[in-house]
Amino acid sequence: MSAAAGTVAGTTAILLRAAHAGPALAVTVLSALLALSAGLSPGRAALVTAAVLAGQLSVGWSNDLRDRVRDAAVGRSDKPLATGALAVATVQRACGAAVVATVVLSFACGPVAGLVHLGCVASAWAYNLWLKATVLSWLPYAVSFGGLPAFVHLAGGSRPPAVVVAGGALLGVGAHLLNVVPDLADDAATGVRGLPHRLGARRSTLLAVALLVAGSVLLLVTSSMGLASTVAGGVLVAVLAGLALLGRGRAPFYSAVGIALTDVVVLVVR
Template structure:
């Protein structure tokens, strides 16, 4: 806790708003929400249902992000995380708890408004994110919530249209989620190790994470290409791009393996959307 907070001061409105955005893990939250919107577009949902679906996904992602920083508050203070607004005192835990509770309520209402079956699937996805925050992140099953959440997201979108997702949507989504987990944890390995967190990425070790992530993401690409069966030219271009990036992941130095693995993830996301 900062000296200012200990003396009774509170962050101003603008600072608190910035802190709320940062504590929500805005980057991943926006990325997943945009992916949901693109999937809804690919599915052909009407505008009203699309708005409901996107709002439900955003509310769920906000609740996951805020709960993550609330659960990790003690760890983040111990490791001196200057990028965590709760740990630095840029935003109060009371405010974040209130916003998180409101996001949960909004997520439940908006999800079920998309249809009972669809809503329940999405709530399982959000529950998987919470399960990760509440303990699975520190076990070798840390990948499982990502697989459930990303794979389930595709099923949610299809069910919101009264449709059944093609087999390769949840398969590709689940693999994409596992790859995203491996890449997302990479910058925090040292801080996690210092506080006893030992998920799958920590078991693999820093050297193996990017190659394993690349293999998982290549498998996602293969599933997407097999299921979508795009034109031969599109298949060739996508396959060459993914294989080239995979080679870079294994052989490049510095941050280039990480960047290349992110590139594969982007190709997979594009195939997931345009292949429908």
């Protein structure tokens, strides 16, 4: 590999880290699975997945651009913009390109579907730019996660089931609470006061469990899975919920994450 190629590869890797590659990949994979389970053709499913990936990249980059000063203040060594490993202009250009790709790919899925997906992305941007530090920090997650299955179904020409939209919204709010809990101390040091910060770690985890259990029940009782699979899913959720309520240390957090993953599986295979 030439020095130039190595530099490009290195910059790309750091850019992906700044885009929150883990969560972006998780949402992108979820959208692909939803597209296939909704009966979309491989080509249509690929288009939906590409639109979601572009949107997630724009959301991740906008988040790090917005928070770079705050991340530097608390010594976030995992944030390339905060450490100076990436130039601000580089991320701005990448974010701008991702926004353009999101608009083009979203409308390629159909005008109504495109508007729904752009609404989901705009909601996530609203979280980054404003709502993250307010008591309404949960709202963009409800809108974006509830809107994702709606976008997938509309892209395939079908009406999104209301229970799936509601289940996605519950999953999104639960995921928001769980995602913020590990960063409560850093956020408090820089004045971020979203809903999880006002509730505290313990109550945020318990509320997340309650929402995820509610989403699980909603998706399970309305699913077309067999009785045995439905009962097995319910038992698994009940066990994880019990561990979350009674566990100590990080056990409640990991148990709640397990419920979230169960909800994702049910959402896909229902």
